[in-house]
Amino acid sequence: IRVFDIYTKRLIRLFEGHKNPISAACFSPDARWIITSSIDCSIRVWDMPTSTCIDYWKIPKAVTSLCMTNDGGTLITSHVGIRGLCLWVNQFHYIDVYLYPIPKEPKQQRLPSARYIAPEEDITEDVIPLNTEEEDSFSDILNQLNK
Numbered sequence: 001i002r003v004f005d006i007y008t009k010r011l012i013r014l015f016e017g018h019k020n021p022i023s024a025a026c027f028s029p030d031a032r033w034i035i036t037s038s039i040d041c042s043i044r045v046w047d048m049p050t051s052t053c054i055d056y057w058k059i060p061k062a063v064t065s066l067c068m069t070n071d072g073g074t075l076i077t078s079h080v081g082i083r084g085l086c087l088w089v090n091q092f093h094y095i096d097v098y099l100y101p102i103p104k105e106p107k108q109q110r111l112p113s114a115r116y117i118a119p120e121e122d123i124t125e126d127v128i129p130l131n132t133e134e135e136d137s138f139s140d141i142l143n144q145l146n147k
Contacts, residue, residue: 024066037063057107
């Protein structure tokens with residue numbers, strides 16, 4: 001990935017890492033990061049000031065498009081063969097960003113998923129049901145995660 005200054009027409013940043021063609025790219029709202037995806041099913045987060053890859057992961061399906069929400073808190077992706085959008089929480093909203101070299105091999109991630117569970121269905125440990133009653137559903141999720 002090459003970033004040019006449009007006024008001087010000079011190369012200002014070079015990001016190397018993807019081995020296959022890039023399928024999508026976007027800037028974070030504050031323009032500090034560039035998020036890119038490749039047809040090899042990888043996603044990378046690049047830090048503009050340091051020209052460093054600060055996060056790298058692989059997913060089962062290639063990304064066709066991606067963007068960040070206006071507050072930078074969520075990455076939204078669409079994928080080959082999947083109807084709908086996947087939402088990824090920006091972990092750097094909750095932890096400090098360290099600009100150390102990332103591992104050579106990416107983290108393997110599953111795609112986020114959601115499905116309706118009928119009341120008569122058995123609930124498995126990997127599914128967190130949402131409460132449809134008037135109680136606070138968010139606190140129910142947190143309680144189940146802390147078990």
